Amino acid sequence: MFLYRGACRMRQWSAVNTTPLPSDCSLLVIGGGPAGSAVAASAALAGMDVTVVDMQEFPRDKTCGDGLTPRAVHALTRLWGGDPGEPSPRTGSPGILSGRPEIRGLALHGFGGSVRTPWPDHPSFPPRGSAVPRTTLDAALLDFAAACGAWVVTGWKAVDVSHVGASTAGTVDSVTFRSTERDRKETCTVRCDTLVLAEGVRSGVARLLGVRWLRGLVHGVAARSYCPTPYGDEPWIHSHLELRDAEGVAQPGYGWIFPLGPEEDGEGTRGVNLGCGALSTSRRPAKVNVKKLLGEYADLVRGEWELGEPREITSALLPMGGAVTRVSGVNWAAVGDTAALVNPLNGEGIDYALESAQDLVELLPDAAASPDGLRHIWPAHLRRQYGDAFSLARRLSTLLTMPGLLSAVGPLGMRGPLSDRMMAAATRLMGNLVTPADRDLTARVWLAAGRLSVGHDRYRHPDSRPLFGV
Structure with a gap:
C-alpha cells in the first residue's frame, strides 16, 4: 500500500470525457470537488500515480x-504555489481568483443594528476573502489537478468497494464504478493502494466503509440562489443574523449575500449569491421550508440591493462539525464534506476541504511506515486541527436551536455597549480564523472553551469513539 509509482502524467479533461478508467493506480480519489481536486493535485505534484474520478461531467453546479x-x-494559495489571482507557477494554469472580488470582511445585520467588521490581522491568513461560483471554482481546480499530472476521469459513479478482512476500517483492495451515461451499462473495477473519499456527504462508498452521519448532532439545511443586482462589486459579505419567517418567528440560522464581483450574469448585470440556512437537530428539527424562506429573505433586501428575481434555486442538507462515525481505515481516508468538515456556526467548508486534502497527502509517508496506516493517524490529526473548535461550535449551534434564545441574545450582540468587540470576535469565528497556534485573548478563550466542551463530550459519552470525541 501507499506505493508512489510513476511520474506525473499530464492529461487534460474536457466536458465530454473520453479518458478510460485505469485497471489499477497507486492513489484513487473519488470525487472531483475542492477536496478531491486538492488531494489529486498535491499527490501528483509529489510524484504519485493518482487517479481522480467523479460521477458528473464538469462544469457542474454545487x-x-x-x-x-x-x-x-x-x-488555495498553498495549493496554487503562489497568488491564486495569478497564473500558477507550478502549472501555468490561469489564476482562479483573477478578476474576482476582494472581500474586506463581514457586514452583520439584525436585531436593530448593523456592524461592518473587517477581517482581523492574522499571522497566517491574508486580510482578504473572495467569491467564485462553484461551477467555475470546481472546474478550475479539477483542471489544475489534471495540469499537475493527475489522471482525471468523469462520468463514472463508485458503486461498490472490496476490502480485505471483516472490518470496514481495514484495507481497501478495489472500487467498482458504473458508467453514468444513459446508454452505457458498463462497469469497471479499479484496484488501488490508497483510497481517498471526497464525494461529499452522500457518498455511497463511504457508507459501505462505515462512515455514518451522527444525526443526533446539529446539522444545517440551506437554500441558495443567484440574483441580478447593480451592486455585485460590494466589497463585503453581508450576513443577516435575524432571519424571520413569514409569521415573524426568528429562525436558528442566517441569511447571506455574497457579491460575485465583475462576473457578468445572463442578463448582463453583476450578480450576487443570495441564500439562507437554518440549524437543526433530531430533537429540535428546523421547521421551515428554506426555499420559501429564501424568497422571503430576498423580498426583505430587494429594495436596498435592487434585486432581480432569484433564480437557479437549490437546497441541501449538510452534516457539520465532524459528525460522522469514522474517517479512515488502514489505507483509506475521508476528507472535506465526506468527513463532515464544516463549521457549524457558518456552514463554511471549502477552507477545510482544501486544508484537509493537502494535510492528508503530507501524512501519507508517515502512514506508509505504520502497520495501521491511516487508521489512527488521520483522525488524530483532525482532532488536533479541528476537534476543540468543532465541539464548541456544535454546542453553541445546538443552543441556538432553542426556541426564543436567538431573539433574546441577538439585540445584546448587535446593539449592546460591547457590540463592536463582540461582532469583531464573531467575524473572526464565523470566518474560521482561529487556529490551535493562536495566542491572543479571543483565541485563548475560544480554544479553552473548546477543550472544556470536548471534556464534557467525553464525560457524557465515555463508551463512544466518534471522530471528535462526542
Missing part, C-alpha cells in the same frame, strides 16, 4: 454560498 474566507484563500 449548492453553496460561493464565498472564500481568508482561510480558504490561504489554503
